[in-house]
Amino acid sequence: MDDQELRAEADAILAELVGDPGGASRLREDQWQAVSALVRDRRRALVVQRTGWGKSAVYFVATALLRRRGSGPTVIVSPLLALMRNQVESAARAGIRARTINSANPEEWDTIHTEVERGETDVLLVSPERLNSVDFREQTLPKLAATTGLLVVDEAHCISDWGHDFRPDYRRLRSMLADLSPGIPVLATTATANARVTADVAEQLGTGAGEALVLRGSLERESLRLGVLQLPDAAHRLAWLAEHLDELPGSGIIYALTVAAAEEATAFLRQRGFPVASYTGRTENADRLQAEADLLGNRVKALVATSALGMGFDKPDLGFVVHLGSPSSPIAYYQQVGRAGRGVRHADVLMLPGKEDEAIWRYFADTAFPREPQVRQTLTALADAERPLSVPALEATVDLRRTRLETMLKVLDVDGAVSRVKGGWITTGEPWRYDAERYARVARQRAAEQEAMRAYARTDTCRMEFLRGQLDDPEAAPCGRCDNCAGPWIEPSVSTDALTGAERELDRPGVEVEPRRMWPTGMPALGIDLKGRIPAKEQCATGRALGRLSDIGWGNRLRPLLADNASDGPVPDDVLRAAVTVLADWARSPGGWATEGPDAAPRPVGVVALPSMSRPHLVATLARGVADVGRMPFLGTIAHTGDGHAVRRSNSAQRLRALSGTFAVPEDLAAALAATPGPVLLVDDYTDSGWTLAVAARLLRRAGSGEVLPLVLAAAA
Missing domain, CATH: 3.40.50.300 (P-loop containing nucleotide triphosphate hydrolases)
Structure with missing residues (x-):
């Protein structure tokens, strides 16, 4: 078939795809160039074109043409669940049978795998997270690599360290690219790749398969x-x-x-x-x-x-x-x-x-790659373990929040230093170098992007x-x-x-603060005998905060008050009034102590303050102010023993380890709890992980208090 006939067939497929069968719809010349490269030349191509250019039309038309010529199904890797749903519907208009495997439809995975093996599926859309699943990687991915007729990498900037939305899971595609049979075309698409990202992705695409074709157009959006x-x-x-x-x-x-x-x-x-x-x-x-x-x-x-x-x-x-x-x-x-x-x-x-x-x-900028000691600590823990370690188990060893720890492990996996297996993670024993210069360059790029947004607003x-x-x-x-x-x-x-x-x-204060119900995994290994579910009689209740630091109402008022460099002082009048409002709304809520009926909660008998190392005056005046307005006795402050050490924004296991032995119920507070049994309000300035409240509540319950009701100024998110 010559180019003219292939072009006519491609245009007919496009017409069906856009719902215009027999109409005048035609691929533009730049779209046709991409389709031709994939179908006729079986090339690897990177298309960098503005949103709305028609990248999905390229891979659906190419899919239909390749399938008619006996090729296997197209595999599309995309992080966009909403777009996946749209594209499954669009493909159906052109008679293209598309299915998707992602976190939203696990109940369908087995059926979809069977349909793919039977050749009943033309397009399989896969989320990048699936590439990091052990079962998918070991069982499904090799079959796809051996049988696919076209591989499409959507949002390809995610492959690159320099892309604004780098995702370690995407780097798994390098293995799939290497395992593809010779002559299998590959299409990578993105609307947001600068010159550096374009070069990086093109190099990764072309590895072992010749130079990738780069088709880059104008990013003008006339509408x-x-x-x-x-x-x-x-x-x-x-x-x-x-x-x-x-x-x-x-x-x-x-x-x-x-x-x-x-x-x-x-x-x-x-x-x-x-x-x-x-x-x-x-x-x-x-x-x-x-x-x-x-x-x-x-x-x-x-x-x-x-x-x-x-x-x-x-x-x-x-x-x-x-x-x-x-x-x-x-x-x-x-x-x-x-x-x-x-x-x-x-x-x-x-x-x-x-x-x-x-x-x-x-607040959300803790995405930088962890420091080398933390990485080495992780590698050592995996090397010393007799079996694979899960992320919760690693949290007991490595002082990183779970999301950062998971991201770090994925990067190490891509670099060949660790491997994900059933049951968790293991070290490969391969030598690994901490590329501090590379991580610093990425951090500088992120800072430059922020400066560019400041410039955009004022230009x-x-x-x-x-x-x-x-x-x-x-x-x-x-x-x-x-x-x-x-x-x-x-x-x-x-x-x-x-x-x-x-x-x-925005001035209306009050959000719920959910309590901790389970102790973190791995605490016995740290010498702390806490595991499983926190006994109901040692838990704190669902609490209240004036707002979240991430909101645009009370968050804007509270962030300066609770900033690291903020001076300590008495609670501002407007903040105290808001705390009293939250307390009153709480009391009148269903099941609150100001309601009537058999489900009404007993009224708090007093107020207890948590000790604050950085804002003792703020917390003390807040607790006493709430007690005075609420006509409740101030029962005292939990003692800070001086043991333990501060851990900021750490994972649960490390945070709880740091809190172990930090607090105690002094004798005068214990006596006050015994003299006035019943629920108590536990007052603090801020809660992030929830573990300070959980530890304090356990101590108070063991000292004889009733239910512990946390009231804090701000919750983290």
């Missing part, structure tokens, strides 16, 4: 109109949304930096009568599916989302993207805003930066040109549409009513 609106505070930003959301075209996405901020914005906008839905890492899968369907069907004005939605939502007529706070990377920002305006001529993109943004960046030059420049687009030029090119198009005013409503929403 997008970009703007930045500087407003005084979080209340003004919420009020602006309530005042102007209806003026934004169609339906869209409102991105927030934290789960708490997304939930606050959703609650406020619903109060103001807007049909919106929240979409975060805490959203249940069924609710996510419903939220996606509602946005696709234009039944909601917006999804208020965190990066859990990310770039993986395919709605061509998305009319706007608003960022409630500035992301920390211009490349990630370009990708998120790129969801808008794909199938419409005009879409609005607006960023509402906040003073709290950089504090949130810092008086073209905003689209700025973003394209960050992606090394050689064709970057003024867009003529953004607020700097064409003049401001955003009305900044808000009404008194909207502002008052926003302030009232």
Whole structure:
């Protein structure tokens, strides 16, 4: 078949894919170049093209052509669950049978594996986390590598250390690439790769298979109109949304930096009568599916989302993207805003930066690769173990939070120093070098990205040109549409009513603090005889905090008060009033001590304070203030013995080890508990891991107190 016939066949498949059978739909020349390279030349190619360019059309058309010529199924590795669901539906229109294996459908995995083996599946979409599953890697991956007809790596910037969203699981693809049969085409796609990332990914693609073809196009988005609106505070930003959301075209996405901020914005906008839905890492899968369907069907004005939605939502007529706070990377920002305006001529993109943004960046910035002693400690623990160690077991040895420990192990796995097996992790014994220079370069790049976002917010030059420049687009030029090119198009005013409503929403204190129920794994190995479930009579109850440090309401008020460099002092009057409000709401909640009926809880008999090394005056005045207003006796302060050592943002095992022997119930407090048996309020300034509250509650319960009810100023997240 010559090129003309192959092109005609490809165009016919595209027409079916877009729902236009027999119509005039045709691949553009750049799309055809990619399809031809895969189908005719069986090459490895990297496509760097803007969101909406049509990368999925390339791999679905190539799949149909290859399958008609006897090739095996296409394997698509993608981190985007929402996009996976969209693409399964799109493929069906062209008669392409697509299935997906990801964390949301484990009950279907066995059936899907059977369908693939029988040749009943044309496309298998796999999340990168599956590549790190022992069973998948050892049983399924070799079969896929031997039988696949096309490998597609979506969001390929995730392969590179330099990509804004590097994922160690993606590096597993190097093994699959090496195991592919000769002549199997590979397509890597991304919309957000600068020159360095492009070169890195192309080199990895071409390893052992000749030089990869790089197809890079302009990143201009002619439908997008970009703007930045500087407003005084979080209340003004919420009020602006309530005042102007209806003026934004169609339906869209409102991105927030934290789960708490997304939930606050959703609650406020619903109060103001807007049909919106929240979409975060805490959203249940069924609710996510419903939220996606509602946005696709234009039944909601917006999804208020965190990066859990990310770039993986395919709605061509998305009319706007608003960022409630500035992301920390211009490349990630370009990708998120790129969801808008794909199938419409005009879409609005607006960023509402906040003073709290950089504090949130810092809070979530524990992604740097761990220090060498921590890495060596992990390797030694694995080498000394007689059997594979799970991550919870390693936590007893290595002072790293679980997410950082898991990420570190995945990197070491890719580097060949450790291996994941059934039951946990083992060391390979292979020599390994700590590449401090490389990790420092990555850290410097992240810092440079943050500085670029500061510059984007204040620039008086073209905003689209700025973003394209960050992606090394050689064709970057003024867009003529953004607020700097064409003049401001955003009305900044808000009404008194909207502002008052926003302030009232953000000023409302009170979030639940869930207690610890289980002791961490591995404590006996540390000489601490605690394991299994914490006995019910030694647990603390579900507590309350004024807010989370990650929210844009009370978080903004509490972060400066609890900062490492903040001076100690008496509790501010507004904070004490808020604590009393939380206490009153707690008492009136279902089952609270101010309610009536058989389920009403007994009223607290007194207040106990936790000792604070950094803010003793703050905690003491908070505890006594709550006691005075609540007309409860202040029973005393738990003693700090001076044993133990401070561990900041550590994992559970290390945190509990540090707390072992740190506290004691002094005699006067024990006597007060005995004299006034019943529930007590336990007051502290801050809870992160929850282990300080758990240890203190256990001591108080053993000393004779009733239920322990924690009341703290701030929860971590």
